[in-house]
Amino acid sequence: MLVNYTTKELELLARIMRAEALSEGDLGMLMVGNVVINRVLANCLTFTNVRSITDAIYQANQFSGINSSLFQSSPTTKEKDLAKRVLRGEYFYPATNALWFYAPTTGSSCKNTWYGQNLAGRYKNHCFYRPDEGECKELY
16 A cells, blocks of 8 residues: 555545546556555655645646546446555556646647656656656655
8 A cells, every 4th residue: 555545535536537537548547546646655846735645636726627527426346446556556657657647639749848847658648747756756
């Protein structure tokens, strides 16, 4: 287990993974989960006051998925199982060390940097960004 969590936080994680990446399939949802957990683990940049899954998901102006109807309903058993995989420490490239992701407009490439962070890679419609190794030692 990478971080401590409650049953409610397991469900929150599953719900944000669904809301942000349902159209990306299981792997896309797992990568979103990686980013959430990385934000809890990282004690750097804008995440120094993020110490729980709840903190990470509800941090101001971070996850647009919290406003989605996909976030409002209870997660399925499958979605909770995906969240448990992330909580057990399964990581998926390019989200391995990522703290950010976004979906560029259709047909657009990922920017090389986003909010000053380097592109880690792309999976389907999401571009993932990671801090430099020296910036967030908890992620490396």
